[in-house]
Amino acid sequence: MSRIIHRSGIPMLVMLAAFSMSGCGILFGGGDDAPTPTAAVARALVPTFTPTPVAAATPTPAAPPTTPTQVIEIVVNAPAASAATPEAAASSTAAPTPKLTIDQDAVNVRLGPGTNYGLAGVVNRGQEFTIVGRDQNEDWWLICCVNGKEVWVNDELTSERDEGSVAVVTAIPAAPQQVAAAPTQPPAAQPAPAEPTATPEAAPPPAADPCAGIGGDGCKFKLRAGPSFAPNGGGELKLQLHFIHSGVDGGQPQGSYFVWMEKDGVKLPISDSIRSIALIDQQGTLGKYNYEVKIAPSSIPGNTVAGNYAIWVLDGNGERDSQTFTFTVPEGQGEIWMQFDQG
Numbered sequence: 001m002s003r004i005i006h007r008s009g010i011p012m013l014v015m016l017a018a019f020s021m022s023g024c025g026i027l028f029g030g031g032d033d034a035p036t037p038t039a040a041v042a043r044a045l046v047p048t049f050t051p052t053p054v055a056a057a058t059p060t061p062a063a064p065p066t067t068p069t070q071v072i073e074i075v076v077n078a079p080a081a082s083a084a085t086p087e088a089a090a091s092s093t094a095a096p097t098p099k100l101t102i103d104q105d106a107v108n109v110r111l112g113p114g115t116n117y118g119l120a121g122v123v124n125r126g127q128e129f130t131i132v133g134r135d136q137n138e139d140w141w142l143i144c145c146v147n148g149k150e151v152w153v154n155d156e157l158t159s160e161r162d163e164g165s166v167a168v169v170t171a172i173p174a175a176p177q178q179v180a181a182a183p184t185q186p187p188a189a190q191p192a193p194a195e196p197t198a199t200p201e202a203a204p205p206p207a208a209d210p211c212a213g214i215g216g217d218g219c220k221f222k223l224r225a226g227p228s229f230a231p232n233g234g235g236e237l238k239l240q241l242h243f244i245h246s247g248v249d250g251g252q253p254q255g256s257y258f259v260w261m262e263k264d265g266v267k268l269p270i271s272d273s274i275r276s277i278a279l280i281d282q283q284g285t286l287g288k289y290n291y292e293v294k295i296a297p298s299s300i301p302g303n304t305v306a307g308n309y310a311i312w313v314l315d316g317n318g319e320r321d322s323q324t325f326t327f328t329v330p331e332g333q334g335e336i337w338m339q340f341d342q343g
Contacts, residue, residue, distance in 0.1 A: 096162040098131035100141055103159055106271035108299065109151040113140030115266070115301040116175045120151040122269065129153075131160065133169035142169055156298040221257075221313045221322040226338035228286045229330060236296055237268075237305045238335045240289035243276040243313075246343035253281050253290045254342055256316040263309050266301045272318060286337035306331040313340055 105125050110117040113135040123129075129143035132150055140152045141160070221243070232238065241259065244251040255278025261268045276291040284292075297303050306329050313322035322340065329336065 095165070098160065098163045098166050099128055100131055100143060100153070100158040100160045100163070102127045102129075102153070102157065104157050104269070104296075104299075105273065106269040107153065107157045108267070108269050109143070109146050109153045111151065112172060112175055113142075113152045113169075114175055115299075115303060117152070118176065119266065120149065121146040123153070124271070131163055131166050134163075134166050135172070136168055141166075154298045156296060219313075219320065219322045220342045221340040223322070223325050224339045224341040225287070226336075227325075227327045228337045229333035230285045230335035230337075231332050232334035234297070234305045234332050234334050236294050236334055237300060237329075239291075239293045239295075240284045240286065240335070240337045241276070241291040242281070242287060242289045242337075242339040243291060244339065244341055244343075246341050248343070251341075251343075253277065253279055255279070255290070257321070257340075258291070258314055259293075259311050260314055261309060261311045263307050264301045268295055269299050270295070272314070275316070284337060285335060287339065289337065305329055305334045311338075 102123050102125055107123050107125075109120050109123055111120050112118075123146060129145075131141050132144050133142040134140065135142075135152075139155050141155060141158065141163075142150055142152055144150050224244075224246070225242075239259075239261070243254040243257045245254050253276070255276050257276040258272055258274060259270065261270055270293050274291070274293055278290075281288040281290055282292075297305060301307070308326065308328050310324050310326045312320060312324045315321040325338075327336075
């Protein structure tokens with residue numbers, strides 16, 4: 001019995017071994033299916049995919065460089081052309097306008113650069129004008145405007161600013177041979193005699209009042225003393241007058257009177273705002289006075305004090321109140337004194 005088992009046991013073991021070997025395929029799947037997931041084809045695809053996009057991305061723009069080059073040229077040229085215009089405009093608008101201011105009262109302005117030109121008007125202290133031009137010596141300024149036209153004024157009577165750019169006026173008309181003042185007062189009835197003090201006696205005989213023809217109450221003032229002169233080097237004309245009434249307190253000073261004065265027929269710049277002072281006398285070099293005016297030679301015809309003058313008295317209303325008195329100032333004698341008496 002044991003021999004039978006032994007013989008039959010061998011084949012059984014062989015079969016069991018074969019079964020177990022075949023069972024691995026049954027339990028874990030077939031022998032042909034296991035290699036499929038690790039196929040070499042799947043791994044080979046990864047490296048061939050990676051370089052393809054990188055190589056394709058490298059050759060890109062070839063055309064762009066042309067555009068920036070043109071843009072740079074436009075940016076450089078445009079500001080340079082436009083920047084010049086504002087600077088030119090700024091320089092033209094920044095140039096100051098030459099101006100001058102009148103420094104004295106009743107300054108004569110003329111038709112040319114000199115006292116031998118005719119009067120064009122009178123300007124006063126503080127008035128401001130635009131400077132249009134100047135003469136070659138810079139002694140006179142052409143200004144705008146008086147009575148609607150350009151006129152000339154002497155440099156010594158003004159203050160200027162920004163005058164450095166003023167051009168010289170070359171087209172200046174020739175000075176007239178004789179200059180006459182514009183007659184704003186009635187002319188003297190008689191020519192001036194050679195001796196100033198003899199003028200009243202030389203008046204034509206008449207009538208009770210030699211000034212009756214001028215209206216009002218006629219001429220009240222008579223020349224009682226002077227003219228007298230004193231030296232001052234001719235640096236200025238200093239006029240000192242004594243207006244009195246000899247019938248009141250032996251010679252009471254009279255107020256609110258002034259004078260019209262001419263040299264060679266040209267009115268001197270004496271303002272009517274300067275009046276005689278009532279009841280007050282001052283002592284001068286030549287005598288008492290209550291009226292004083294000073295005039296620079298530059299405002300006098302010929303630019304000198306010496307010469308021939310005519311003078312008459314005006315009352316508070318600006319009406320003539322005396323005859324015309326004439327006299328001659330000697331060279332270097334710049335101080336003049338006269339006494340007018342209403343009595």
